[in-house]
Amino acid sequence: MPEVSERAFSYRDDPRVPDFDDNKALFVFDGICVLCSGGASWIMRHDRDARVNFTPGQEKLGQSLYAHYDIEMDESYLLIANGHAYTASRGYLELCRILGGWWRLFQIFALMPERLRDRLYAIVARNRYRWFGKVDYCELLTQDQRRRLL
Known part of the structure; x- marks a missing residue:
């Protein structure tokens, strides 16, 4: 899946999308998926400069985006950054760029063809509930992490 937005900040013109602070990247994740919520929690713990909102x-x-x-x-x-939306492997590469530091090491995966990266991503996405399970809504987030949610 390539970048999905046609025009930067197009969501601002969409009356369905509530106003939100888009000065930082926004990571929109599945709040009941163990892998997704756990991943968001892990990113929050390691995003010490709070460069990303969730x-x-x-x-x-999230629904409106x-x-x-x-x-x-x-x-x-979905990863919304600089007004553009990213998904799948491209979104993770963009997230690593935004977070900087040692996260940039993961950008080595950009050498792998995007089609292959996204095919692997799609396999995990389709099977995430079966392989990792579900939890109550945002159960894997700490109270401090829940305060970071928009």
Whole structure:
């Protein structure tokens, strides 16, 4: 899945999308998926400079962004950065760029063809509930992490 936005900040013109602080990147994740919530929690713990905001796809902001970009939450998370939306492997590479430092090491995966990266991503995304399970909504986030949600 390539970058999904046609025009930077197009969501600002969409009345379905609530206003939100887009000065930072926004990571929209599945709040009941163990892998997704656990991953968001892990990113929060390691994003010491709080460069990224978070929202579950089940919340109004997350739902409206998925609708705006015409993406099913089961297909991918969303990363909104500099007004553009990214999904699948490209989104993770962009997230590593945003976080900087040692995270940039993961950008070595950009050498792998995007089609192959995304095919692997799609296999995990389709099977994430079966392989990793579900939890109560945002159960894997600490109270401090829940305060970081938009």
